[in-house]
Amino acid sequence: MRHIYLVTHPEAQHHVDGLVGGWYDSVLTARGHQQAERIADVLASRIGPEPVEIFSSDLRRASQAADRIARRFSVEVQLDARLRERSNGEADGHPQAWLAERRIPLPEHGDRLAHHDGPAGAETRLALVERLYPALDDILNRPTPTQIIVSHGSASSYLIAAWIGMPMTSTDRVFFPLTSGSITTLRRNDTHHSHQVITLNETAHLDE
Secondary structure, X not given: OEEEEEEEOOOEHHHHHOEOOOOOOOOEOHHHHHHHHHHHXXXXXXXXXXXXXXXXXXXXXXXXXXXXXXXXXXXOEEEOHHHOOOOEHHHOOOEHHHHHHXXXXXXXXXXXXXXXXXXXXXXXXXXXXHHHHHHHHHHHOOOOOEEEEEEOHHHHHHHHHHHOOOOHHHOOOOOOOOOXXXXXXXXXXXXXXXXXEEEEEEOHHHOO
């Protein structure tokens, strides 16, 4: 059986500062680094001595968390820009209020995947899933049965959709609200050939 541990990066500086994330290359806060250590503790206790591969978004808030986890397993992190959060274009790094004033609301009906939120250079949701789905396929095509993926909240939601085999065209309404620093456990059952979601958005390890 294959196990995927999907981690959303913990607290980053843009969270504290009230700034738009996206491709803004924020770093982890001191609290975020502590949370990353707790995530590493949980994963080490569950995985044990089994071989493991670790993949991460190349944005620093994710890669810093991945590095702390990787040290626990004595492996290298494999960075993949396709695992980044959805870009908000020119809004990235601006105050959330700046984006709120300019954002074009997502319509209830119509082509929601191709909808453009407004800020110049922002990615559509279609562009996001078109890079995330192949990224997950490449990870799953590797032989190591235990893998850790460190990504971002919205991106991780669509990675779950990819894992359960949801067609890209059906992702216009799906969303799994994931907390920063959460762990979601995915398992492939080789008997039934099913892709299972064992745990979703675990956060107990973040309690102080």
